[in-house]
Amino acid sequence: MSTALFDEPGPKARRRIKVATVAGALAAVALVALAVRQFAANGQLDATRWQPYATWPMWRYLLDGLWSTFLAAVVSAALAMALGLVLALGRLSHRSWVRAPAAAYVEVVRVIPALLLVYVVLFALPRYGLDLLLFWKLTVPLTVSNAAAYAEIFRAGIVSIERGQTEAGLAVGLTRFQAMRLVVLPQAARRVLPSIVSQSVGLLKDTSLGFVVSYGELLYSGKVLAAYNGLLIQTYLVVALIYLVVNASLSKLARTLEARQPSGGLSPWRMSRRSLP
């Protein structure tokens, strides 16, 4: 297999590749050994410190946390997608009084950290008499910040559908709204599906802000557990492992969906905001 960087390896290159394989494997093993030694030297490898994670109650507690993570992620993803679709249609509107606020929302929210929004909901809104439930204190800021990202994905998808599709819809007598709903959106939705899934992985990662809100999602559950049993590094490693398994599976799904697209689909890089009109 030759690439832009390398030709098909000849006998010399094959020998070098073998050497590099051995060296790379040794380096990786050495790194793992170093980590294990560091754990052992500080007594963190004792069986008693890991035993609890082989018991069901511990896992049931963490899986409860994971369930809350899912709940928060699904609710804010649904709300953010709905809001994002409205914003995307708004940005593509012919009326400037619709276009301007939608554009302003997307551009402003893009440059505000999610944590700042969480602080606003946690500390600013209660002063003005709006004290939400813990669940909404996490999901509202996530919805607000992710809606902008979903809006950009939807907009890129809609713009990517050839103009002839809308024109054909208008030609057979559909109104603008009908042409969008019946002709353009179904095609755009299919095209942006991989990006939607990978943005949703990002949203799932953002739910770890529950740590700040004290909403009992996975990371906060880990914090409570670690405070209770004192097994800090073990608990957080297990929590990280759960996140890794869940998110890696979802990312895999996004890649599979992308591979099934006829023309490779839209990769997030090709959809950077400046590539759009």
Add this chain to the structure above:
Amino acid sequence: MPVLFEHLPELWQGLIVTVQLTAASFAGAAVLGVLVCALRVSPVGVLRAIGTAYVETFQNLPLLVLLVLAFFGLPEIGLQAPPLATAIIVIAVYEAAYIAEALRSGVNSVSKGQGEAARAIGLTFGQSLRHVILPQALRTVVQPLGNIFIATAMNTALAAAVGVVDLTAAAHRVNLVEAQPIPIFVGAGVAYALIASVAGFVTGRLERRLVILR
């Protein structure tokens, strides 16, 4: 508004910390990202696997989990650094995965024939990289790298959740004293927007400088 001026020293200090976090961790992420990208495009299977494992791991873990692990977990195995340095290292390690992927997509965007032509006229690996591949690859990655820079600036706010007093934490503290959330949080938001728009302006200029019309 006056509340912002009264607490200007604290907020300014917070802004400095945010800028330090952003600049230092982006620089670190760039270096590490180039390394990981080199691993991912190498012809050696084991090295590619290591690069892929790195990218998969750090793209799929929430940054806050990594920060919590580094701030509260790693001291248990005797690894401890000052909070600011820890935050910089963690954010750099996290963003490096994204930079590696952006660079890799840049390298992949250079057509195979370019590399083959370079080798056919007898350029060595280093020469073909320097004169043919990288100049073309870097042009396509300016915009993605700019977006990663902005994302890095936004992500540094998470350091506030583990006790680094950056702009977000400073705003939170001032609000605890003054209880005037609107001007304080809006002020902090404007500061973040300024950082992002400077980054956007610079990448826009860079891209226009480097763009090739085909």
